[in-house]
Amino acid sequence: MKNWQKWPLTVSLIGILVSQLGCQPDPGEALNDRKRRENEQEINEYIDKNNLRGKEQKDEATGLYIIRTKAVPNGQAPAEGDEVKYYFVQSRLDGVIVDSSETTTGKPNVATIGAPTQGAITARLYNSLQLLKEGEEATVLAPYDPTDNKSGNLLLPAYTPVRYDIKVISVRTEEEQIQDYLVANKLTAAEKTTSGLRFLLTKAYPDSALVKAGQSAKIKYTGKLLNGNQFDASTDGADFNVGTGAVIAAWDEALVKMRVGEKATIVLPSSIGYGPLGKSPIPAYAPLAFDIEIVSAK
Structure with missing residues (x-):
């Protein structure tokens, strides 16, 4: 009988041991996979604790849980090349704030979808933006x-x-x-070409010589992003070959529409600028504006 009396204690100890072993990480499981699994558990516990169950939508591709607090079903969804302006607050699940945008100054953050680099933005935030539409507000776990x-x-x-x-x-x-940009800067009279170039002559010299492909033209210019930030300029004039691909396609198109002494403002999509990759300091998919003056051509 004494030996039988030891069994309940033995069984209990075995149960505890099995339970502890069940909580131990699988030695064959990769660290990243284990951490991801543990994160999933924490997030689901958070959803239940905060009465969010049934309100969340899980995006299987990214693992993000989206809880829309303001849905805009007909809102514009972001696509490659689009600019997204947004505010955000990043916090741990215990409520400690880690990061946020400049909401008090009224300056939203800006991200370009499909850019080869995300800049300072995290992959989690970048992926979240692609799942939301214009005007929407959401909590993302x-x-x-x-x-x-x-x-x-x-x-x-x-x-x-x-x-x-x-x-x-x-x-x-x-x-x-x-x-x-055209509306804000009173440039709506600009001609639009089939390439998407907007061309507005701001100073005409109708009796001057027309610039031709193959010539070298001396040009004064200022280049800006559409947010107003200047990225390049030449106030004394720089020499460029025209119509040979030595400059961006928008310039090759615009320069042969001008005469020596004339000035123009051009606004262009990235397809005839620096494209989906950009060129430092010009971001990917950046539409641009230039003020151009033809000093001479030969």
């Missing part, structure tokens, strides 16, 4: 993303799931950005 820096810091340790509260202010195609 995000497990760690293996493409993000996993080193972590004291405020946000590595492999930590996060919450984003996001408000999408606008989604604008390049064409919409250009049209907004």
Whole structure:
């Protein structure tokens, strides 16, 4: 009987051991996979604790949980090349704020969808923006993303799931950005060509010589992004070969429409500028504006 009396204790100890072993990580499981699984568990516990169950939509491709607090079913969805302006607050699931946009100054963050680099924006936030439409607001619960820096810091340790509260202010195609710029700068009289170039002659010299392909032209110019930031200029004039591909396609097209001494403003899509890759300091998919003056041509 004494031996039988030991069995309940033995069984109990075995049960505890089995339970502990069940909580131990599988030694064959990759660290990234294990952390992702643990993040999923934390997020689902957070959803239940905060009575969000049934309100979330999981995007299987990214693992993000989207809880729309303001849905705009007919809102514009972002596509490659589009500019997205947004506000955000990033926090841990315990409520500690990690990062945020400049909401108090009224300056939204800007991201370009499809750009080869995300800049300072995290993969989790970048992916979240692609799942929201213009005007929408949402809480996004995000497990760690293996493409993000996993080193972590004291405020946000590595492999930590996060919450984003996001408000999408606008989604604008390049064409919409250009049209907004033309209206804001009173350039709506500009001619639009089949390439998408907007050309407005601001100083005419009808009796002067027309610039021709193959010539070398001396040009004064100022180049700006459509947010007004200047990225290049030549106040004394620089020499360029015309119509040979030595300059961007928009310039080759615009310069042969001008005469020596004339000035023009051109606004162009990235397809005839620096394209989907950009060229430092010009971002990817950036529509641009130039003020051009033909000093001479020979």
